[in-house]
Structure formats: C-alpha cells, structure tokens
Amino acid sequence: MDRSLTRREFLKVAGAGVGGAALLGATSACGGMSYLPSGGSRMNVVVVNLDSLRRDHVGVYGNEWINTPSLDALAGETMRFTRPYPESIPTINARRSIFTGIRTWPFRDWVPQRGETFFPAGWQRMPEDQTSFAETLVENEFDTALITDTYHIFKPSMNFQRGFNVFDYIRGQERDRYKSMMLASDEEVDRYTVSGNNQSMRDKVRQYRANVSSREGEADWFAPQVFTRAMDYLELAKDTTEPFFLFVDSFDPHEPWDPPEEYANMYGEPTGTGEPIAPNYGPSDYLEEAEVKRMRELYAGSVTLTDKWFGNFMNKMDDLGYMENTLLFVFSDHGVSLAEHGYTGKVAEAIWPELKDIVFYVRHPEGDGVGETSDFRASFHDIPATVLATMGIDHGPMDGQDLSPVLEGGEPEEDRPYITLGYDNYSWAEDDDFALSIRNDGEDARLYDVQNDPNMDDDISSENEDVVRRMLDEYIRADAGEEPLPMY
Amino acid sequence: MRVLRFLLRWSFLLLVPAGAAWALSPLGVYLSEYAFRTPNVFWRLFPSAPILMLLGLAGVFFFVMREKGIFAKVGFWTVVLGGFLTVVGTFGKYYLGLDDVYIMTAPAYAVMRAGFVVLAAGAVVFGAGAARERSLPFWGALPFAIAAVAGLVSVARDFGEVGAAMWISFGVGWSWLGLALLIERVAGCLKKRRADEAEHSASSKTPATSI
Structure with missing residues (x-):
C-alpha cells in the first residue's frame, strides 16, 4: 500500500480545507439559535412568594377562622415544612438570600442605597460579586420571568431583575411613586387611616390611594393582577420547549390592607371611623381595641383575597400540566405584628412568632414527599441550592442546602438543630x-x-x-x- | 438481481444527501422555530440524516472498500452504534415522549446526545483509518476525518456559532466523501473506457493476419 502523499492528493485536500474554512465563515451567520436539541432535565421552576403572610393565618398551619382553601389544598400537593424561618427580615434582605443562596444576615458591609427611604441594615441591591440563580438558569437555557408588584425590588437603586429575560413590574403598591399624591384628598386619607396613625402612615396611605384611584373591579387589585399576569406567562410558556423559571412575587397580603369590600367585610364590619389599613411601625398603643380587631379583620380579608388568586394560579398550573414537570416553591418572606406583643407592623426589636413565622411548601414533580410534612428548618437560601442541585447545574458557594434529601424522606445534607436570623x-x-x-x-x-x-x-x-x-x-x-x- | 446489485454498488451516494441533511439542520431548526415556534417539528424529521448516513456508509464499507484495515472496521461499527443510538434517542424523545415521563433522567435525550458523540467519534476513526490505509481516496477520507473531529467537538456541548459551523462541517464532510467516491468512480469508468477504446482502436488498426 503506497502511503506517500501525491501532489494531486495534496491539492485536492487543500481544496477541501479552503472550502471548509469558507464554510466556517459563512455559517457563522447561522448564529443566535442552538444547533443542538434541548433536553435533559426539562423541569420548570416556579417560585411564589406571598409577602407578609403569617403562618398562623393559614388553615393548614392551624388557623381556624380565616378562609385559605388554596393554601390548605396545596399541602396535599407538596411537602409542607412546619418550622421554616426567614433567613433575614425584611423584604429586600429576604430577596437577597432567595436569589443568591447566600446569607444576608448579619448584614456586614451594608451599603445604604442612595435614593432609598427605608434603611434597615442589609437593605441593598445584590452585591456585584454574588450571582442570582436566575442568572445561572438563564445561562442554562431557561426562559426566566419575574412577575411582581413588590415595588421595592424594582426601585432604580436595586438590581433584582438580574438574570430575568422578562421582568414584569406591576406598579402602584404601597408607597410606589406611581401616581401623583394629589389624586388622594385629605378626606380619603382620613377614611383609610385611624387617628393614631403617624404622618408616615398617612403619607403611605395617600400615595397608595392615589395609585389605585382608577381601579374598578376585583381584577384591578394587586394580587389578582400579579397572578393573572403569571397565568398569562404559563399559557405562553406551554408552547415552548425550553424550560422556564417563573418567579411570582406577590406583595399581598402586605399592608395596606384594603381588599375589595366583599373581603374587607368577610370577617367583621367597619368601626364607623377610619379604616386601619396601614399600621404604624412601632408600639400598638395608638390603636383602640375595636381598631385592633378591625385591623386584623382587614388583614384576614387580604389573606383570603390573595389565597383565592393564588388558587387560580395553581389551577392554571394544574390545567396546563405543569404540576408534573415543575419544581414548585411557595412561601412567605415574613409575617407582620398585629398588636400581639404591643407592636404593629414590622419592628426590628419586635421579633416574635407573628413576625418571623412563615409558610413554606415545596413540590417535586416526581411527587417526592407530596402530602407529607417536614420539621426541617428550611429557609430562603435553600431555594437556589435546591433548584440548581435538582437540575444538576454547578454553582458557586452557597449557604443554603439542597432540600431534595428531605423531600425524598431522608436526612438533610446537614442537620440544622438551630436557626439564626436578623432584622436591622x-x-x-x-x-x-x-x-x-x-x-x-x-x-x-x-x-x-x-x-x-x-x-x-x-x-x-x-x-x-x-x-x-x-x-x-x-x-x-x-x-x-x-x-x-x-x-x- | 442486477438492479439490486446496481443499487448496492451505488448506495454510497446516499452519503451526499445524508451530509446535506445534517449540514442543513441548523437551518431546519431555525425554520421550524420560525414557522411553528418550536424546533421540535424539525427534530422529528432529523432521524433521516443519521439513517441515510448509516445506509451510505454501509454501501461504502461493503461495496466500495476492497481492503478494510482495523481502524476502518472499528470506525464503521462505532458509527453504526452511534447512528443507532441517535435514531433511537430521537424517536424516544420526539415520538414516544419518554422524557416527558422520566423528567429527571431524560433517557431519550441522553441516548440521543450519546449517539451524537459515538457517531462522530466513529467517523473520526473510520475516516482517519481509511485515509491512512488508503482504502478510500485520500482526498476524500482525510477531509472527512477532519470534519468528523469538528463534529465531535460540536456535539460535546453547545459552542454557539462556532459550534454550529463545526456541526455543519461534519455534514459537509459526509457529502464530500460521497462526492469524492463518485468522482473517483466516474474517473475510473472514464479511464477504463478510454483504455478500452484505445485497446479497441489499436486492435482495429492491426491488420488481420491472414494466411
């Protein structure tokens, strides 16, 4: 066999090489779409946060007077954690650990954000050297969407949209500077405050009432808007093949507790004076006994409203078959004080069960742990660790741990015999x-x-x-x- | 019988459409996405490419190659295994929906991707072996082997535009091999015909010996 390269063979091979090089150049124009089929773990991820939902206000967690049929039914479809806790409080601090898997507490190197009006320690954007798991998922060919009315996270000083292909921000909650406060008169503010409310709360109510001045039916309230938009996304995603990560962050049932009349009067009647829809953040002695009762009724009505629309969302998940291919987390970020220990609102020195006890459900699409409970002390920073571990995606260091062993009925990776958390x-x-x-x-x-x-x-x-x-x-x-x- | 033998002898030509089908698959994905908002319509059709590759290469292996060295043999059977895995994985994923049931393990997708790797690796060995052993035209086999290396890289993971170019190169390599064999065969036929004609004219010019 002659293995020497003839001149003719060389020219032919060289011709092929030139053709190949030209091809490489020409085909680079085909970019923008993966040439390989997508597949592997096609599991979707849905994370639902219900801001300020107290554990003791949910039926399946022991409440007997508030209607929460959706959250109660959810327990039958998920593993329900009985002793979850917030890694840190309040809103922004919690979001940092939810997104990064890294503990926010003890709030070292806190950088107060310019332009902010609220300054608890640790209340800042995600540090630049930390990665949001949304960024990790989008790099791994997930479509990522954040749908929220939690206006703190879309303030210009924040950066929680990092990693999301879509961030759908629903404007107007609480102090969101969405509409001119001139739209709300003094009389209207009086109608939605009590005489003991401080000026800060009156300002909050004025901004809020201005923001919602044009709403008409129940669908215009915030929880309905958030979950309706989330359902729209689910519909859209059903026709695509790439997996998705949907983060639904509902500010409700956070104050102002101003649900539609049907819900506002579901657990009691107005006192005849101003409605206590926004609590002072401090001692509760500004409230009369009847006002405390009414405040609790309004909060309960907000919980039921949120539960109803969350239930609609879950029904849509079920109808579209997502329960079988989606890793689902449902939780609250903290509670709120309703004068149980002499405080209302969220006060750093007033950490008691009403403020720190949260709900936490996890559904694995293969049904691991469905209908069962776990007393493992799960928290926010476990969410990204669990998601990425389940997907088999490498990630940087995290403080949270993969909850999969717990879902499978085994021992956690690392026992958690105690918890620590912080607020300011x-x-x-x-x-x-x-x-x-x-x-x-x-x-x-x-x-x-x-x-x-x-x-x-x-x-x-x-x-x-x-x-x-x-x-x-x-x-x-x-x-x-x-x-x-x-x-x- | 003659027709069958003719078809088998020329079955190596299936390498040309096989390579073209592979090379055009990024375009197919794009068109499928554009027309149907999903690449799956294309991927359902994709098995035609590896099937044609297997048939074409079998034609080469059994009806073209006279000498088969160890590399060519190992490469050929590896390609067969890879092509089989690719087809089975594609069928399981896009027709049977296996991965929709077994979400975490995604067996069909895993088989499909493994098939890609084995197919490309087999092509590298086959092409390099055939070039080294000169059991196929060197100028056809060596570019085929080089393109197969590019293909092997491209299926290992998604390398974006560069990966797409290498994926296409892999398909072009198969077509190139088919065309090279075609040209060699046609050239051989022409050479043989010219030789026959020369012999014929020479014999016609030679005066018949008569006694």
Missing part, C-alpha cells in the same frame, strides 16, 4: 428549647421557653443568663463568623 440591629436564635432575641451589641435580650410558651409571652432571660450567653456565643456569634456583630 437585632438577631434571633432558636433551637428546640429556647428562642433568643438580642440586640447586636449584646443588650436588650429576651429569652423564651418554646416548649412551654410557644407564643413567647414570658421573657425568662433574667433567670437564664447562661442560656442567653450560650445561644449568643454558640449560635449567633458562631453563625456570624465569630466576628463582632455590626451595629448601625
């Missing part, structure tokens, strides 16, 4: 026996026996200083990296 200059630690609230400089400690005093009414810190010291050192300072906690 206050930190919280809790294990099976005790719960501790303490200011970051070590002052203002409150300690509760969680077994015998689940509502945390009796502070036992003075007679258990050793427990306070142990929880501060072994839980809070240990989780904070053994460095002194920041005080802002």
